[in-house]
Amino acid sequence: MKYTEEHLKEELKDKEYEFGFTTEIESEKAPNGINEEIIRFISGKKNEPEWLLEYRLNALKVWQEMVEPEWVHVKYQKPDFQGISYYAAPKKKKELKSLDEVDPEIRKTMDRLGISLEEQKKLTGVAVDFVMDSVSVATSFKEKLGELGIIFMSFSEAVQKHPDLVKKYLGTVVPTSDNFYAALNSAVFSDGSFCYIPKGVRCPMELSTYFRINESGTGQFERTLVVADEGSYVSYLEGCTAPQRDENQLHAAVVELIALDNAEIKYSTVQNWYPGDKDGKGGVFNFVTKRGLCETNAKISWTQVETGSAVTWKYPSCVLKGDNSIGEFYSVAVTNNYQQADTGTKMIHIGKNTKSTVISKGISAGFSQNSYRGLVKIGKGATNARNFSQCDSLLMTDRCGAHTFPYIECENSTAQLEHEATTSKIGEDQIFYCLQRGISEEKAISLIVNGYAKEVLNKLPMEFAVEAQKLLEISLENSVG
Amino acid sequence: MTLLKEKNIDLPQSIISAEAVKLAVDKIDSLDFPTRRTEDWRYAKLGKILNKKFDRPTSNRINVNEFLITELDVYTVVFVNGVFNEEESLLPDETGVVCKLLSKEAGAVSEYDRLAKDSNEIFSAINTAYASEGIYLRIEKNYKVSKPIYILNVCTGTQLISNSRCLIVAESSSEVEIVQGFYAKSSKENFNNSLTEVFVKANANVVIHKVQNLGSEDRQVCTEEVHQEKDSTFKINTFQLGGEFLRNGLNIRVDGTNCYTEMNGFFNGKNSQYLDNHTRVDHLKSNCTSSELYKGILRDSSTGVFNGKVIVHQDAQVIEAYQQNNNVILSDNAVMNTKPELEIYADDVKCSHGTTTGQFDEKAIFYLQARGVSKDSAKEMLVEAFAEEVFEKVENEDIVSFIKSLI
Secondary structure (H helix, E strand, O other), X not given: OOOOHHHHHHHHHHHHHHOHHHHHHHHOEOOOEOOHHHHHHHHHHOOOOHHHHHHHHHHHHHHHOOOOOOOOOOOOOOXXXXXXXXXXXXXXXXXXXXXXXXXXXXXXXXXXXXXXXXXXXXXHOEOOOOOHHHHHHHHHHHHHHXXXXXXXXXXXXXXXXXXXXXXXXXXXXXXXXXXXXXXXXXXXXXXXXEEEEOOOOEOOOOEEHHHOOOOOOOOXXXXXXXXXXXXXXXXXXXXXXXXXXXXXXXXXXXXXXXXXXXXXXXXXXXXXXXXXXXXXXXXXXXXXXXXXXXXXXXXXXXXXXXXXXXXXXXXXXEEEXXXXXXXXXXXXXXXXXXXXXXXXXXXXXXXOOOEEXXXXXXXXXXXXXXXXXXXXXXXXXXXXXXXXXXXXXXXXXXXXXXXXXXXXXXXXXXXXXXEEEEEEEOOHXXXXXXXXXXOOHHHHHHHHHXXXXXXXXXXXXXXXXXXXXXXXXXHOOOOOO | OHHHHOOOOXXXXXXXXXXXXXXXXXXXXXXXXXXXXXXXXXXOOOHHHHOOOOEOXXXXXXXXXXXXXXXXXXXXXXXXXXXXXXXXXXXXOOOOEEEEEHHHHHHHOOOOOOOHHXXXXXXXXXXXXXXXXXXXXXXXXXXXXXXXXXXXXXXXXXXXXXXXXXXXXXXXXXXXXXXXXXXXXXXXXXXXXXXXXXXXXXXXXXXXXXXXXXXXXXXXXXXXXXXEOOOOEEEEEEEEEEOOEEEEEEEEEEOOOOXXXXXXXXXXXXXXXXXXXXXXEEEOOOOOEEEEEEEEEEOOOOEXXXXXXXXXXXXXXXXXXXXXXXXXXXXXXXXXXXXXXXXXOOOOEEEEEEEEEEOOOHHHHHXXXXXXXOHHHHHHHHHHHHHHHHHOOOOOHHHHHHHHHHO
């Protein structure tokens, strides 16, 4: 029988029901502020089991005793935590009738990124007719994943459907008391993603929040938990290159990755939240805690391209607990205008023969401040640990800053640690070389920047890499005077 | 150090005026002692100095011959537990050099405490309040001192606290080489708090060799505040050898164009030593170069800390700053914490830092073993070769052989 739009609508109706609780709450909003009552309210609304409520309440207690960190090399107006509503139903974006109503700036960028019209509509919140292709693609993906036993769903759904798995792993990598924002997130997290790859399964596609319908508006306190069981593999994509306007100023997400024996997780992020205007007004505060745990022979690889947000504060880390485990971190962070980024990684070597690689490329333009802050720690038992770190910074103007704060702590005599960093501006000779060959200055700079960031961009899944490359170009437009 | 925080203890006859002492004491009150949560002290085993009670030293005359550099013709200025020892000293008597005791001069010298007073380091404030003696050196314009000046500080006795103070003013186009030595003679659990201020004026050239070879139970906090004017050269070589707890804070403000700054260091950790080197260079003006090389060996259960900071301020363009730190860990109980930092606010710069922590190449050891060298001596040969890069930076051969004889 021919698959028609009618069928699809039928299917989606069921889906609506499946995700029913998200639609139900739309009209409700908790009063501003954070206290025990609010936590109970959130938990109740989400129909959460008792243990999760306890977890949240405990986190609240821990959070209330913590102070906001001051050591970060950024300056910002601290958020008023009692002035935020911690449970607003996902803001229903004003439905626009056609793409013409979308901010032309955003459209221009999307066109240049090569994002298809249909996707543009989806991303900007234009009322879309059911787009046959993309939806059926999404559902067929889900089916395929289901066959393999892969669980990939929203966090709230996972709490209902797989409470044992969630309970077993939640908070094991990022404990509630880890830091101020992680504690806040643990108390009030709104939703997020949960992913479980069973033993020995190699996930056949890049998992991405991109493909998931009913997933927009996961809110400002996102919680992601990825568990790769023994011998499995998964590549996970987060975010997208398209610019995202967002009403919420504060984003405090927590991402936990667990790679059991012989498993491998590849986690790629492209972050392009609203960075504020040219004078540094507005913009998103992105305070994220990301950490992965590697058991024996496991591998976790973080790749990130950070171009957005007014303030970024993020250190995707690896705890190399098992012997022979591997941690990797590849990062490109671009700051322009008045953006501030303090980002880097932590590699904690505990097991024997553990290896880690850190490649960080910072590019600062305008009046921005871009810092790399990293920790490599070799524990007493981490025999034959190996680390290589490289963090380079590129300066585009004389009013921006690039900083490096690497911490290297070694307690073992068999470890080999190397760290190197350079800071410089684009060589005039390099630009001259290009100009001489008829390449305009703007093009020359993008050429050089892309070459500089290549090492990291290469680690991204292919389609993403192409977009990220264009994104770099756009982010740095008009940045050289 | 309850002794220092107690308010009602009588102050010694200080170098500076009563009001200035009061200011320093108020500052001590307003500041807290560092804890493990203080970023600059996070690795320090502070219990070694903070939870001890130290007494004030009494004057002690001892023979210091064993610390002299026999091959080298030098002027000597000798302090024992922070007290000047005239008999053992041979003060410079050249026309272009003013060499006086701070207790007689400090009030009249405008440079005194000018660099240290803005510091928020409690140990500097303690030094200002409690130092009862120190040396003041001024090299006159266009004058080159004919031989090095050797400032000896010897600790002796048990559980005593001494404050060493030094003020060096190199007038424009002058030149001087200084050896600053810290030693111990039948010394037990003493604490020395040293503060040196150096003014390097236009086109002047100052070289300091600092040797720290205290007793195995002694502790020291050593601070240098350096101010460089245009076209000047400042070079400091630090050798951290003996002492249970050695903490160095080297702060250099390069406040002139066309300056050259060089910092070299070698530390050799044994037993349960704690060896800490913090350096900070502030590039405030354009066209300057700074270069830093610190190398360390860590044996037994020693702990090493290196924190190098290079800050290139916004108006300082065309800066080249290099920082290198290499460490070798020879024991499973040794620990090395390193943190080379760059803070760059200008764009026309070439800055780099590199650090490695590891152990000697097995192949190199095997090569030597194959030639009949025991494993231990092979390692020692490699240690020597490893340290050589730092010694090569010291131009004065006699000083090199003197320091090597101490290791």
